[in-house]
Amino acid sequence: MTAHLRRWAIVSGVIAAMAVVSGCHRAASQAPLLALRRAGELVLTNGNASGVARYGDCLYMVMNESVTPLLVYDIRDPQHPRLLHRLSAPGWPMRCRIVGDRWLWTVHGNGEGFFDLTDPTAPRAVEGTTGPPLRFVDRNRFRVHPNFTYQTCAFGTTLFYGTEKGTTEIYDIADPKAPKLLATIPTGVPMVLDGDWLAVAGRQSPVQLWDVRRPAAPHLVGxxxxxxxxxxxxxxAVAWGDGRLFVGIRTDLPSLWGxxxxxxxxxxxxxxxxxxPQRLSAETLLGWTELPNALADITTLVYHKGHVFASDAAFGLRVFDVRDPTAIRQVAADRQGGELSAVAVAPQRRLLFVGQNLSGSVFVVDIAxxxxxxxxxxxxxxLRVWGTMAVHKERYLYFQADLSRPIGMSALFTLDVRDPQRPSLASVLHGVARAYGMVIVDRYLYTSGGDIFDLSDPARxxxxxxxxxxxxxxxxxRAPYLFVAHFAAATPQGQQRGVLSVVDIRQPTQPRLVAQLPLPFGHRVITMAFLKRWLFLGWAQRAAGRRPSGLVIAVDIDDPTHPRCVGQWEIASDLQMPEAITYAHVWTDGQWLFVGCYRRHLSAFAVREQNGAVQLQPVGRLSELPTAWLMTGADGWIYRIGLDRIVSIRIGK
Known part of the structure; x- marks a missing residue:
């Protein structure tokens, strides 16, 4: 097998070089044949809701790992929060805090932002010498992450800094270049500063309330x-107001999807x-509630007008009416977050289904x-969903969802989308292999994890x-064969390599392996597209510790029992889509091959064959696109599934 791999690598390299040279020569001599036009967009905020802060009647929520990490809400009516803006902010903020009389601070180890709240509805990023003293203290003396991120508060000229020793150091930073230590709280690190009180978390108690009106002489009030x-x-997750203390709580979950x-x-x-406050205990507990049948990760709280606003990293924004503590109820929720990473189409109903790999939802999108x-x-x-989902009879959507942390589970979900505005869960089947691709053939569902399901009752x-x-x-x-691609299959020698397996399913419940083709060792995303006699694979090659590089592989499947690699192209160097770290994804409309890459490019190619080698002739290009894992299409349109948005691209001549 080793000798075979060496021969294949040499031949494929020669083939790729021939194809690229021919394609580039042709591209230089003629204008593009296809006009790819970005014509529509739907934004769905990605990331994890990690922190909230309030200034007057405005609420600010930061999304970790998001393209637009700062969300601004109007909360004059607490039961109907209204999203005003999605804004950029440096890095991937995990927390946001109000500093001084008009500043918003967003913070993470890879970036901090300071925003002027003169107009609270439109935070304005500050530059130059503008901003509170906190902006100008030495980041070598005071660590940004994790200290500033998770355990630091500030107000005006006072800094409450959580140390590695688990203490709070209080500084006068009126002169930010010469901080003066005023006092130390030895029992914990600061979490929340609101009014005269500082909430400190430590071993003695997760919630200690300190009066800090005199920063040089803080005293414990409870x-x-x-x-x-x-x-x-x-x-x-701590807030207070109107004589009450509100805290986030964690409990056991008896059951999730069975x-x-x-x-x-x-x-x-x-x-x-x-x-x-000196009596805070089980005796002064007025009431509590937990979210039923739900994974949740409530990170921070804000109190306003009898309501508690919570950032839930597993969902988005949640609002609880706490005016009657004995009957706390969630009265509003704004789904924000996740990352688009899975797709399926119901072409007759003009519906697009997109799934997420973080705090997962499946969205039903009208593409009429x-x-x-x-x-x-x-x-x-x-949970999380990757790759391709499957649609049966334009009504039932199947997707495999899993969660590796913290609880571990993997299940096949069946969603009834007869009413696209109210998709309902039809069934959940546990004990399935993790899978990132699935196809339906007649009444059988096959997954890349190797499972086979009978759809005689499509709801179950x-x-x-x-x-x-x-x-x-x-x-x-492609009848009557399944093609299963693995980017990192184990060899008998204990190594890893890519492999394409071909399975004959003329007898649907007696699948038979008829061929396997060695492929380069890869990483993560794989997409597949048939065009004429070829199967194209969108790959991410990885070798010798190098970062993933996008790769397109062409396999001749004219005789599926003897597949042959007839082309291989790195999308950065060979297909002129330069990116340092990238993944390739492919799709075809039956005439052209479309190759997208993770960061920003989409190219169209005519596919030709000469002397046994496949040539990719560039015929169209669209750049400056949002980051995306994959794409699909229908009826003359491509839908690029970005991390936080769906981009509609018109295919025209």
């Missing part, structure tokens, strides 16, 4: 005793009587007018005892 409480308290129990992954909020795609409804399942797939003789990352079908 701490929450947690013994006897029916939940755990999260020290970062599996469980799962320890400490459910969350909610609790309310304590804080009129006498591709220039104005719009969300009709969504189903939130909390039945897993068959027989499996495919191989597994992989992605799967495609």
């Amino acid at each position: 701490m929450l005793r947690t013994d006897g409480l029916p939940f755990e308290v999260r020290g970062s 599996a469980g129990p799962f320890p400490k992954v459910a969350m909610g909020i609790a309310v304590f009587d804080a009129r006498h 007018d591709p220039q104005r795609p719009r969300v009709l409804g969504y189903f939130h399942h909390f 797939p039945q897993k068959l005892p027989v499996r495919l003789p191989c597994d992989g990352y992605q799967i495609a079908y």
Whole structure:
């Protein structure tokens, strides 16, 4: 096998060189044949809701790992928060805080932002010498991450700094170049500063309230005793107002989609009587609630007008009415976050389904007018979905969802989308292999994980005892064969390599492996597209510790039992789509091959063959596109599935 791999590598390299030289020569001598036009867009905020802060009637929420990490809400009516803006902010902020009398601070280890709140509805990023003293203190003396990120507060000329020793150091930073240590709180690190009180979290208690009106002489006014409480308290999720203390709580989750129990992954909020803060304990607990049947990760809280606003990293923004602590209820929720990473199409109904790999939802998108795609409804399942989903009879959507942390589970979900505005869960089947691709052939669903399901009752797939003789990352079908691509299959020698397996399913429940083709070792995303006699693979090659580089591979499947690699192109160097770290994805409309890359480019190619080698002739290009994992298309349109948006691209001559 080793000798075969060496021969294949040499031949494929020669083939790729021949194809690229021919393609580049042709491209230089003629104008593009295709006009690719960016014509529509639907934005769905990506990331994880990690922190909230309030200034007057405006709420600010930061999204970690997001393209637009700062969200601005109007909360004059707490039960109907209105999203005003999605804004840029440096880095991937994990927290946001109000500093001084008009500044918003967003912070993470890879970037800080300071915003002027003169107009609270339109935060303005500051530059130059503008900003509070905190902006100008020495970042070598004071660590940005994790200290500033998670355990530091500031107001005007006072800095409350959480140290590596688990203490709070209080500094006068009126002269930010010469901070003066005023006092130390030895029992914990700062979490929240609001008015005269500083909430400190430490070993003695996750919530200690300190009066800091005189920063040089802070004194403890009370701490929450947690013994006897029916939940755990999260020290970062703390707020107070109107004589009450509000905290985020963590509890066990008895069941999620029929599996469980799962320890400490459910969350909610609790309310304590804080009129006498020295008595905070189970005896002053007024009420509490947990989100039912849900994974949640409530990180921070804000109180306003009888309501608690919570950043839930597993969902987005949640709003609780706490005016009656004995009957706390969620009264509003704004789904924000995730990352678009899965797709399927119902072409007759002009519906696009997109899934997410973070805090997952599946969105139903109307593409009747591709220039104005719009969300009709969504189903939130909390898990992650990658690759391709499958649609049966234009009504049932199948996707494999999993969660590796913290609880671990993998299941096949069936979603009934008869009413696209209210997609409903039809069934969940546990104990399935992790899969990132699936295809439906007649009444059978095949997954890249190797499972086979009978769809005689499409609402309730039945897993068959027989499996495919191989597994992989992605799967495609051309009668009567399944093609299963694995970017990192284990060899008998204990090495890893890519492999394409061909499975004959003329007898649907007796699949037979008929061929395997060695491929380069890869990483993560694989897409597949048939065009004429070839199968094209969008790959991310990885070797010798190098970062992923996008790769397109052409396989001749004229005789599927003897597949042959007849072309290989690196998209950066060979296809003139330069990117330092990239993944390639492919799609075809039956005439042209479309190659996209992770960061910004989409190219169209005519596919030719000469002397046994495949040539890719460039015929169109579109650049400056948003980052995306994959794409699909229908009826003369390409839909680029970006991390935070769907971009509609018109194919025209």
